[in-house]
Amino acid sequence: MSTKKETIIKNKITIMVVDELRKIVGKDNVSTDDLLIALHSKDAAGMVGKGIAVVYPENTEQVAKIVKLCYEKDIKIYPQGSSTELSGSSMPNGGVIMNFGRMNKIEEINIVDGYVTVQPGVRFIELEEELSKYKYMFPIDPGSYRAATIGGAINTGAGGMRGAKYGSIVDWILGLEVVLPTGDIINIGSKTTKCRQGYNLTKLIVGSEGTLGIVTKAFLKIVPAPENIVYAAAFFEKIEDAMSAVADIKRSGILPAIMEFLDEDVVEVGRKIINSDAEGNLLIIGVECNNEASERVLNNLAEILKKRSKNIIFAKNSKEMEEKGIMELRRAFYPLSMKFGFQQLKTPTFVLIEDIAVPVSTLHKVVKAIKEVAKKYDFAILIGGHAGDGNIHPIICIPTEDPEKFEKAKEFYFEIMKIALKFEGTVSAEHGIGLLKKEGLEMEMRFRKSEKALDIMRGIKKVFDPKNILNPGKIV
Amino acid sequence: MVGKLKDRVLKDALKCSFCGFCEVSCPTNFVIKRNYTPRGRIGTVIFALKNGITTIESVAGIFSCLGCGACVEYCPAEIDIPEVVRNFRYILRTEDTEISDEVR
Ligand SMILES: Cc1cc2nc3c(=O)[nH]c(=O)nc-3n(C[C@H](O)[C@H](O)[C@H](O)COP(=O)(O)OP(=O)(O)OC[C@H]3O[C@@H](n4cnc5c(N)ncnc54)[C@H](O)[C@@H]3O)c2cc1C
Ligand code: SF4
Ligand code: SF4
Numbered sequence: 001m002s003t004k005k006e007t008i009i010k011n012k013i014t015i016m017v018v019d020e021l022r023k024i025v026g027k028d029n030v031s032t033d034d035l036l037i038a039l040h041s042k043d044a045a046g047m048v049g050k051g052i053a054v055v056y057p058e059n060t061e062q063v064a065k066i067v068k069l070c071y072e073k074d075i076k077i078y079p080q081g082s083s084t085e086l087s088g089s090s091m092p093n094g095g096v097i098m099n100f101g102r103m104n105k106i107e108e109i110n111i112v113d114g115y116v117t118v119q120p121g122v123r124f125i126e127l128e129e130e131l132s133k134y135k136y137m138f139p140i141d142p143g144s145y146r147a148a149t150i151g152g153a154i155n156t157g158a159g160g161m162r163g164a165k166y167g168s169i170v171d172w173i174l175g176l177e178v179v180l181p182t183g184d185i186i187n188i189g190s191k192t193t194k195c196r197q198g199y200n201l202t203k204l205i206v207g208s209e210g211t212l213g214i215v216t217k218a219f220l221k222i223v224p225a226p227e228n229i230v231y232a233a234a235f236f237e238k239i240e241d242a243m244s245a246v247a248d249i250k251r252s253g254i255l256p257a258i259m260e261f262l263d264e265d266v267v268e269v270g271r272k273i274i275n276s277d278a279e280g281n282l283l284i285i286g287v288e289c290n291n292e293a294s295e296r297v298l299n300n301l302a303e304i305l306k307k308r309s310k311n312i313i314f315a316k317n318s319k320e321m322e323e324k325g326i327m328e329l330r331r332a333f334y335p336l337s338m339k340f341g342f343q344q345l346k347t348p349t350f351v352l353i354e355d356i357a358v359p360v361s362t363l364h365k366v367v368k369a370i371k372e373v374a375k376k377y378d379f380a381i382l383i384g385g386h387a388g389d390g391n392i393h394p395i396i397c398i399p400t401e402d403p404e405k406f407e408k409a410k411e412f413y414f415e416i417m418k419i420a421l422k423f424e425g426t427v428s429a430e431h432g433i434g435l436l437k438k439e440g441l442e443m444e445m446r447f448r449k450s451e452k453a454l455d456i457m458r459g460i461k462k463v464f465d466p467k468n469i470l471n472p473g474k475i476v
Numbered sequence: 477m478v479g480k481l482k483d484r485v486l487k488d489a490l491k492c493s494f495c496g497f498c499e500v501s502c503p504t505n506f507v508i509k510r511n512y513t514p515r516g517r518i519g520t521v522i523f524a525l526k527n528g529i530t531t532i533e534s535v536a537g538i539f540s541c542l543g544c545g546a547c548v549e550y551c552p553a554e555i556d557i558p559e560v561v562r563n564f565r566y567i568l569r570t571e572d573t574e575i576s577d578e579v580r
Contacts, residue, residue, distance in 0.1 A: 031509065035534035038527075039510040039519045044494045056508055082496050101508035125500055146550065147496030270552075335493040335552035348490040400490075 014052050017075055021055050021096070024065045029056040029102065040097045043083040044144075044334070046350050046400075047435065049091035051078065056102045060177060060185060060216040063098070067214065068183030070096060076469050079210040081121065081152030084144045086334075086353050087434025089156065089209040089474050100151050103216065106130050115174055115191050115219050120151025137225040139166035143331040151215045157207030159430040161330065164388020165257040165288070168430055170206045177217035178205060181465040191219050204460070209432050210471040212464040226288035229257065231321045232301045234309035235280035239263050239371070239383065241308045242283040243364035246387045248304050249285065250360060254297070258286030259388025260330045266382050269340040270332055274325045278311050283387065284330055286321070333384045334395070341397030344380040350400040352409050354416050357391045358425030369419045370394050377412050391429035414440070421447045433475045441475070478570050485563045486525040491553040492518045498547035498557065504540050511537030514547035514557045521564045530568075538564060
């Protein structure tokens with residue numbers, strides 16, 4: 001508890017800092033409006049934080065000046081893209097919120113060298129639109145691509161719908177410009193695909209959730225867009241069968257870019273989007289190929305899928321697939337779960353989304369185990385995710401403002417993480433640790449008898465951020 | 477009557493998952509400040525009706541909505557965002573507060 005005198009001093013420092021911020025970025029790019037702060041202190045996971053001001057820097061120099069100021073005055077900084085994270089990682093707790101909405105330029109597209117230079121506030125949809133003009137793509141495409149920013153995705157270590165083939169964002173970052181918590185600017189990595197620069201600091205920043213440095217520029221690897229993608233959307237009576245079909249496809253030697261799934265309840269609640277009366281657990285497969293091979297690939301997919309599914313929808317290309325609304329349904333998985341919760345519980349719903357990853361060969365057992373555990377609890381639960389890389393997102397819907405149910409949900413959340421560890425998986429695949437998974441991370445390291453790794457992480461945080469001013473309280 | 481309208485508007489707004497899918501389609505998104513986006517407008521309604529926070533700046537966001545409906549297509553929660561905004565404007569105008577004096 002602060003004394004009255006301490007509170008007065010704190011308020012004075014805040015007023016002083018806000019004045020200084022205005023000098024750095026101009027008065028229109030700082031706000032202390034309570035509601036605007038509140039809007040920037042709420043994330044897609046339903047977490048709520050609090051801040052003293054929102055600042056919108058326009059360039060790296062401004063970022064560095066702000067950070068230096070905050071470092072000197074011991075003010076916390078919370079970097080933020082679109083706040084679509086699902087772990088509480090962008091939530092402030094009493095400091096300055098730094099939003100990158102004004103640093104949203106695509107600075108260079110270099111086809112020959114295969115990279116693009118972007119500021120952190122560029123959204124995936126904007127990058128995709130620009131690159132498509134060159135018939136190129138950045139292969140990471142989170143379900144939240146309409147909203148999520150590159151800076152946010154780098155810092156959560158995001159994955160996307162094409163994860164089955166392209167992995168997650170960590171594999172696609174060539175280099176970064178980073179402002180350290182002291183205000184120093186460093187350039188790590190390079191524009192080349194090969195780079196051995198001592199310890200790999202670029203990869204360390206990826207997934208660091210804004211706790212080590214502020215990303216002000218990124219060099220991203222890009223690739224030519226495929227000539228075509230063919231799709232199959234297969235419906236299965238049992239979710240375990242859908243998961244087994246994933247293994248069937250992997251065994252066949254086909255390497256799909258997209259292997260996504262949604263359970264039958266999500267399909268039901270999102271029926272309007274796909275405009276079809278198909279029922280069951282949905283597996284979406286997308287395979288990149290050239291036009292000549294398209295028919296053959298579709299036939300191969302049909303052969304494999306029809307062993308377990310009686311209802312398969314095919315699309316000869318992405319346009320046809322988008323018209324059928326199936327990818328849209330997949331992207332809407334999380335928001336639809338809110339709707340599902342609302343329908344089931346008849347009250348505003350709080351949704352907890354899990355993010356485990358397990359070896360693909362164990363998916364059918366893992367899904368069964370989760371369903372088994374769910375029976376013990378009285379929850380509305382949904383399951384979907386990126387089956388191709390073993391990343392599943394069980395979702396629990398509970399009424400908002402029901403602390404008892406929330407505690408139960410957390411218990412269930414932990415049981416799911418334990419299942420992941422039992423099957424040699426991990427507690428977080430792409431959403432990160434933030435606030436919600438801190439205990440989960442500790443549990444995983446204990447399970448692996450590697451608590452020492454947590455000490456190393458705490459040490460790294462101290463080296464980067466000796467005064468603990470940058471997004472404190474997250475990860476470790 | 478306004479009480480009932482408030483309940484309905486809040487109920488609609490609470491369907492929002494804060495996913496932000498609606499933002500890039502909004503013509504006022506260029507302002508960058510979140511209160512000038514559909515997500516922010518829905519958030520404004522929630523903070524006002526649930527938490528009692530209303531500020532001049534947030535109201536400015538509400539009254540800058542063009543009602544064009546470009547956001548609606550992308551809302552997976554199927555919220556009729558301009559309709560919520562319209563109703564909230566009505567509530568603001570009929571409330572007896574400093575803010576309503578400002579907007580009347
Ligand atoms: C409907 C929905 C679908 C989703 N689908 C996926 C999915 O398929 N795959 C996936 O991986 N995630 C998914 N997510 C989660 C989320 O969208 C991603 O993690 C996304 O990358 C976050 O981007 P953002 O711009 O919203 O970042 P924010 O949420 O604002 O921030 C995320 C983290 O990055 C930090 N940060 C932001 N910018 C910077 C910066 N410039 N420098 C330093 N730190 C920074 C923040 O402090 C925070 O720790 C989904 C979320 C929703 C709501
Ligand atoms: S209706 Fe309002 S909130 Fe929606 S896109 Fe148009 S201006 Fe934006
Ligand atoms: S798209 Fe709908 S659910 Fe998502 S933030 Fe906008 S209003 Fe909310």
